[in-house]
Amino acid sequence: MSASESSAETRVAQHYATEKLDERLFAAFATVGKSKSAITLDDLAAVDEFHIGGREATEAIAAQMNLRPGMKLLDIGCGIGGSARYFSSAHGCEVTGIDLTAEYVRTARVLSEVVGMTGQVQFQTGNALDLPFEAASFDGAYMFHVGMNLADKTQLFREVHRMLRPGAVYAIYDVMRSGDGEFPFPVPWASTQSESFVAPVAEYREGLAHEGFQFVAERERREFAIEFFERMRKRTEQQGPHPLGVQIVMGTLAMAKIGNLVEALKRGVIAPVELLVRC
Numbered sequence: 001m002s003a004s005e006s007s008a009e010t011r012v013a014q015h016y017a018t019e020k021l022d023e024r025l026f027a028a029f030a031t032v033g034k035s036k037s038a039i040t041l042d043d044l045a046a047v048d049e050f051h052i053g054g055r056e057a058t059e060a061i062a063a064q065m066n067l068r069p070g071m072k073l074l075d076i077g078c079g080i081g082g083s084a085r086y087f088s089s090a091h092g093c094e095v096t097g098i099d100l101t102a103e104y105v106r107t108a109r110v111l112s113e114v115v116g117m118t119g120q121v122q123f124q125t126g127n128a129l130d131l132p133f134e135a136a137s138f139d140g141a142y143m144f145h146v147g148m149n150l151a152d153k154t155q156l157f158r159e160v161h162r163m164l165r166p167g168a169v170y171a172i173y174d175v176m177r178s179g180d181g182e183f184p185f186p187v188p189w190a191s192t193q194s195e196s197f198v199a200p201v202a203e204y205r206e207g208l209a210h211e212g213f214q215f216v217a218e219r220e221r222r223e224f225a226i227e228f229f230e231r232m233r234k235r236t237e238q239q240g241p242h243p244l245g246v247q248i249v250m251g252t253l254a255m256a257k258i259g260n261l262v263e264a265l266k267r268g269v270i271a272p273v274e275l276l277v278r279c
Helices: 003-016 021-031 054-062 082-091 102-114 153-163 201-210 222-239 254-266
Strands: 072-076 094-099 121-125 138-144 164-177 214-220 270-278
Touching: 021 102, 054 082, 054 138, 054 164, 054 222, 054 270, 072 082, 072 153, 082 094, 082 102, 082 121, 082 138, 094 102, 102 121, 138 153, 153 164, 153 201, 164 201, 201 214, 201 270, 222 254, 222 270, 254 270
Parallel strands: 072 094, 072 138, 094 121, 138 164
Antiparallel strands: 164 270, 214 270
């Protein structure tokens, strides 16, 4: 890893840095009358998938992956494990998650134990540009809102391709540049420009093709994203801020981050995009 890559990795890690996340989550559940032992997988869905669209977006990706029980999936940038637990519980997949943020990985393990899924999913700390697994270990891979923190997307795609068996599917759901103009910070994936590497879909296509992936599907989801955040806004107006909100994971600047994101979405500067490719 070059010095510049190491520096960028440090900045990204600092952006996501947090402490005692599991304790804060359990405290928030307590405020709505849920003890730790009573928390279910569906309860966690409100907070453990913090990409645009949450569980709804995860289901949309899963529906396109031709999943089957027993498939070994790699979750790149797994966060606190929400998507991994969904793929395992809903589709019977064996999921391994990797994330740069050690506290996210620790919390993912704790939450999986709470809902009785310790044996079905596993998590470890690691770098997506240098994946710590044997080649051809997985039947599929996915990443949700990860590429925006990685400048060298070709290296990312090279590593993912190395991990996958022939015919395996790789699903990407990232925020990508869709128009001219800049956007303010902070945003959910970056506190400043220095850790943000949003790229146009053409850069993804080029990098994926270079590594030998075959394209299956592509879909821009800008309108879906705007409508999703509008639903969130109306719900907050009607019911007030919910204790189980994104602020638990994103911190005190959560609303500012989302506000800047929504503003950029509405101006057409960025948009979430689904890409599905195959080895």
